[in-house]
Amino acid sequence: MSVENLIKSNRHLVDVVVSDFAKSRPHLREEIESGLMLELWESVRDYDQTRGAKLSTYVLGRLKRKALNLVNPKKSAVASYYNRLVAPTTNENGERYTVEEFIDIVYSECERIPNTTEADQRQLIDSLCDPSQVDDVTTAIVTNFPRYKNLNALAKGLGLHREVVDRRLRKLARNYDAELFGDYRDYLYAV
Secondary structure (H helix, E strand, O other): OOHHHHHHHHHHHHHHHHHHHHOOOHHHHHHHHHHHHHHHHHHHHHOOHHHOOOHHHHHHHHHHHHHHHHHOHHHOOOOOOOOOOOOOOEOOOOOEOOHHHHHHHHHHHHOOOOOEOHHHHHHHHHHHOOOOOOOHHHHHHHHHHHHOOOHHHHHHHHOOOHHHHHHHHHHHHOOOOHHHHOOHHHHOOEO
């Protein structure tokens, strides 16, 4: 079955989750729907049937997590600029976009993501890491950070507690100046 047909057949799940999360937040209805449409497209694309879950179960779980992230991004560990991209679900006339139109919009939005390189990331890290103020543990954390999937894996790989790694990165982040470097989210994913 094509991706478009899978999206069409699971579109009702977006409506179910939107109605559930927008009951008490009608002002966020369009933002939630937009974010969930994007999540539906990504979850259908990422679905792996060899893992044993039905597509609808997998999609519903991802939609609920995404809705939670959209409703309360400050409490979400993955709330970032890239998770909060908003794609419109209706055109100027109030008509819903077709799946093909929606996919075109998503691709055009992805092209607008800033292109930072690994060299930009390294330059930022070097400017934040003043050798007189940063110890060997923090240097090891920053140096090994790109090699690991998440903070838990990094902490385990370095033989440190996760909270130690988290505190060291937060302390380092205090040196970040948004006016000098721009939005930090632009540096999270290098191309």
